[in-house]
Amino acid sequence: MVGGRAVIELIGLDGDDTLWHTESLFSVTQAAFRDLLAPYVSDADLDDRLVATERRNIRLFGYGIKGFTLAMIETAIEVSAGRVSGTDVQAIIDAGKAMLEHPVELLDGVQPALEQLRDAGHRLVLVTKGDLFDQESKLARSGLAELFHDVQVVSEKDEVTYRRVLAIHHVDPAAFLMVGNSVRSDVLPVLAVGGRAVHVPYPLTWALEVAELGEQHQGSCWELSSLSELPALVEQL
């Protein structure tokens, strides 16, 4: 089946900033990080240096809060020319731990939307990036775990990953719909393997996730302002 006419058999959902708030938590931590390093560097410079450190490290650390914490420490040492104190480094680690312990806050309308999809007989799979341990812990604390047929914590959301998820579930790409807030991770690679995608933008987007959605994907890609609108869209597919 081509042209978006196949029945949707499997719905993939991103976790961070699609089901629960994450980037806002990073932003709050980063604001505290700026205060901590204000003696050494301007806010804008610090943000740039932090993103540069994250980019340099992603090949080794992958995605997640532990890598973010290590990037903050490295950046702090760099911008202070090694003068940052042990107490300040501990404050950064404590900020990372606070992020890992932070209560999981669902976005508006997420739970009813997923329940409606589940009740309509759709198989839901969480496809999420980041630290395995942290993601599993968040899902458990979210109260959403029982709504999911399967959970795939993946190291990168690319075409290879989506093909693997589809193979595991014996689902044809044309029968797969992915929903998430990142054009780069949740939309483009899914369209590339022949699936369909729904983009639900989050007000904040991490610098490493920014990508443009071209014009050529009409009929296989939609944008919604809230997950609450998802069940109605799926009904029409």
Next chain:
Amino acid sequence: MVGGRAVIELIGLDGDDTLWHTESLFSVTQAAFRDLLAPYVSDADLDDRLVATERRNIRLFGYGIKGFTLAMIETAIEVSAGRVSGTDVQAIIDAGKAMLEHPVELLDGVQPALEQLRDAGHRLVLVTKGDLFDQESKLARSGLAELFHDVQVVSEKDEVTYRRVLAIHHVDPAAFLMVGNSVRSDVLPVLAVGGRAVHVPYPLTWALEVAELGEQHQGSCWELSSLSELPALVEQL
């Protein structure tokens, strides 16, 4: 089928210190860490403090090199009463990165043993704990990836995890054999769910993995000194 009489359909293999050396890499890093902090603390005290930090953090950080690196930094700050320098903290982070980049060194006889099992028609699954990103990278670099039917990077190796792996593969516990160097992670929970296990001890065992193997498991559990002996054992099952 009970009593270890079922044919083995699926063989699970641990990664770290079963297929490739890991703990020796941690040991080398820890030796450099002791040198770095020699001005502040004795070696034995430092080791105890590091294990205590790891234990305290495992609930938030899980297993893996990023959490180990953060634990070294915290311990350094603690034992130096905050006096450890930014340069020393950076040296710790660099040690963590060096671990992540270190070439994957297979244990003796691993590759031929796995090839023999694969050629004999056994389905092999890697069941490994740690950072998802790091484990996938190690498997890719090990040259063993194509020998595995499936890879499960898990956050904890307990009964729930093994039941899930068996369910994914539609395999009865009696038809599952797990092979690894940790009694606590690779043997006891597998026996508890009704599977069989092979313990291949590694000379070094991380303090958090130490467990005793009781006498009551004869007939469902074996100890081998090398993975090279595995194909012959499997032949007899």
